[in-house]
Amino acid sequence: xxxxxxxxxxxxxxxxxxxxxxxxxxxxxxxxxxxxxxxxxxxxxxxxxxxxxxxxxxxxxxxxxxxxxxxxxxxxxxxxxxxxxxxxxxxxxxxxxxxxxxxxxxxxxxxxxxxxxxxxxxxxxxxxxxxxxxxxxxxxxxxxxxxxxxxxx
Amino acid sequence: xxxxxxxxxxxxxxxxxxxxxxxxxxxxxxxxxxxxxxxxxxxxxxxxxxxxxxxxxxxxxxxxxxxxxxxxxxxxxxxxxxxxxxxxxxxxxxxxxxxxxxxxxxxxxxxxxxxxxxxxxxxxxxxxxxxxxxxxxxxxxxxxxxxxxxxxxxxxxxxxxxxxxxxxxxxxxxxxxxxxxxxxxxxxxxxx
Numbered sequence: 001x002x003x004x005x006x007x008x009x010x011x012x013x014x015x016x017x018x019x020x021x022x023x024x025x026x027x028x029x030x031x032x033x034x035x036x037x038x039x040x041x042x043x044x045x046x047x048x049x050x051x052x053x054x055x056x057x058x059x060x061x062x063x064x065x066x067x068x069x070x071x072x073x074x075x076x077x078x079x080x081x082x083x084x085x086x087x088x089x090x091x092x093x094x095x096x097x098x099x100x101x102x103x104x105x106x107x108x109x110x111x112x113x114x115x116x117x118x119x120x121x122x123x124x125x126x127x128x129x130x131x132x133x134x135x136x137x138x139x140x141x142x143x144x145x146x147x148x149x150x151x152x153x
Numbered sequence: 154x155x156x157x158x159x160x161x162x163x164x165x166x167x168x169x170x171x172x173x174x175x176x177x178x179x180x181x182x183x184x185x186x187x188x189x190x191x192x193x194x195x196x197x198x199x200x201x202x203x204x205x206x207x208x209x210x211x212x213x214x215x216x217x218x219x220x221x222x223x224x225x226x227x228x229x230x231x232x233x234x235x236x237x238x239x240x241x242x243x244x245x246x247x248x249x250x251x252x253x254x255x256x257x258x259x260x261x262x263x264x265x266x267x268x269x270x271x272x273x274x275x276x277x278x279x280x281x282x283x284x285x286x287x288x289x290x291x292x293x294x295x296x297x298x299x300x301x302x303x304x305x306x307x308x309x310x311x312x313x314x315x316x317x318x319x320x321x322x323x324x325x326x327x328x329x330x331x332x333x334x335x336x337x338x339x340x341x342x343x344x345x
Binding site for chain 1: 194198203219232234236237238239240242243244246248250252255266270272281284285307
């Protein structure tokens with residue numbers, strides 16, 4: 001009986017702890033959170049800067065777990081949090097969970113050829129209507145080059 | 154030379170090869186199966202099985218607030234479960250995230266795609282370990298395994314003596330084994 005009680009006392013906090021945030025990658029260094037809408041409103045101001053953002057996960061790479069899309073605080077907005085393959089591997093069940101993510105804002109212009117060479121899943125995550133046959137001209141993307149993230153259940 | 158003859162190094166070599174081989178057998182199977190699965194990632198998803206189903210719920214009013222739209226969609230789908238979250242990527246689309254999957258509705262037509270991503274039994278675990286998703290202690294265990302494989306490779310060269318050993322047939326086969334990646338790299342990096 002004593003053993004049972006001890007096990008319950010150990011297991012309950014462990015199980016409660018398992019429902020808390022799970023951290024991936026490097027520890028956070030930025031204290032203040034930045035709104036995704038602010039970043040998307042003037043990406044040039046944030047380019048190259050380290051920021052921490054929060055949002056619901058609207059898309060996750062189910063192949064390599066190498067990116068998350070985060071819902072913005074304004075309608076129709078999302079921001080991609082991208083990590084190098086294998087550095088962080090996000091599980092597919094992150095979809096719909098809240099993520100707090102830290103990284104460096106990158107502003108890139110992707111040429112037609114680069115779009116054609118891109119991983120189709122990543123390209124589709126950046127532009128839902130992506131069709132390799134309909135690529136017209138370069139594409140400007142704002143992305144969070146990921147360092148670390150918390151997934152909150 | 155005299156000293157080398159006195160030390161029973163072949164016996165030690167065989168014992169090392171045998172015992173590391175036993176220890177590495179399980180992980181070798183894991184890495185080999187996962188390697189085959191991951192190698193063909195372009196053709197299939199080795200981690201998850203994606204289940205898709207289409208439903209028709211009739212056109213949905215795109216001018217409703219997202220929360221109301223979500224409630225309406227779930228009511229039409231007769232889903233009682235509380236959603237995790239929702240998202241409107243554009244005026245015509247609503248994504249509703251459930252614990253097990255996602256409903257993606259085309260509002261003007263009312264066509265709804267349900268997608269659930271389910272981890273493949275066993276393979277998912279193998280692949281996660283192969284790519285070192287857990288990090289932490291697994292990094293060191295995988296390092297140990299790699300060192301074990303290195304030891305197996307080297308000790309394996311000196312198991313046999315005579316014409317089938319490293320001074321005979323073994324030398325040719327080892328040379329072929331080394332030449333294949335080398336020649337492939339030369340072709341891939343400089344000649345193609």
